[in-house]
Amino acid sequence: MGSNPHRKLHVMFFPFMAYGHMIPTLDMAKLFSSRGAKSTILTTPLNSKILQKPIDTFKNLNPGLEIDIQIFDFPCVELGLPEGCENVDFFTSNNNDDRHYMTLKFFLSTRFFKDQLEKLLETTRPDCLIADMFFPWATEAAEKFNVPRLVFHGTGYFSLCSEYCIRVHNPQNTVASSCEPFVIPDLPGNIVITQAQIADRDDESEMGKFMIEVKESDVKSSGVIVNSFYELEPDYADF
Incomplete structure (x- = not known):
């Protein structure tokens, strides 16, 4: 892109604020x-402070390599979250209902980033955005400025393929009870599970509607990056 042959490719990474998403994103950026x-x-x-030390260590060991942090504002209290609650792993409640409510609120609050992301993409014009x-x-924010958006899935091929096959075929609806085993159709490996092992999907709930948005965004994006490697699960990578 552009006429300068020495210009570095610029990739932006936007991890969800949870350790299970930030750690593999940092590995990717490295x-x-x-x-x-x-x-x-x-x-x-607050999350930048968690990332800064390993980034500094990486840069000290690899002089000349470019990896930086761009900080976005996230006014927790204004968004209805506890003060300083910038990461899902900061939640302290042991009450499952409270935790579920706060997690959903946290997911929906991240939409606050959209305007900040658009302003940054407009001024910086990176070659690619890898967003959680x-x-x-x-996806829509990146599309405005013709920046390819790749979706980062923190999980591997197996779970993505399993979820896809269950969503397409609904095999759980063919068994007589929640504990009756069945084979997941089309999935390599003859994987047997029960209805009780499948997460409840209520498409009309707030979380259900949010997950529909997630799936639609996947399809509209430029591609998906999976937290895996071919030799670990070749059958599912091929599938």
Whole structure:
């Protein structure tokens, strides 16, 4: 892109604010940087402090490689979240109902980032945005400025393929009870599970509607990045 042959490819990474999403995103950013790209991780003030030390260590060991942090505002209290609640892993309640409510509120609150992301994409024009699956609005934001948006799934091929086959075929509806085993149709490996092992899907609930947005965003995006490698699960990568 552009006429400068020496210009570095610039990739932006936008992880969901949870350790299980931030750690593999940081690994990805390091990998891209080690291949000569400029990597920028987008996050909030408190999460930037978690990421800064490993980034500094990486840069000290690899002088000349570019990996930086761009901080977005996330006013927790204004968004109805506890003060300083910038990460799902900061939630302290042991009450499952409270935790479920706060988690849903947290998911929906991240839409606050959309305007900030659009302003940054407009001024920076990176070559690619790798944004977390839980940021479905990022596809539309990137599209405005012709920036390819890849969806990062923190999980591997097996779970994505299993979820897809269950969603398409609904095999759980063919058994007489929640504990009766069945084979997941089309999925390699003759995987047997029960209805009780499948997460409840209520498409009319707030979380259900949000997950529909996530799936639609996947389809409209430029592609998906999976937290895996071919040799670990070749049958599911091929599928």
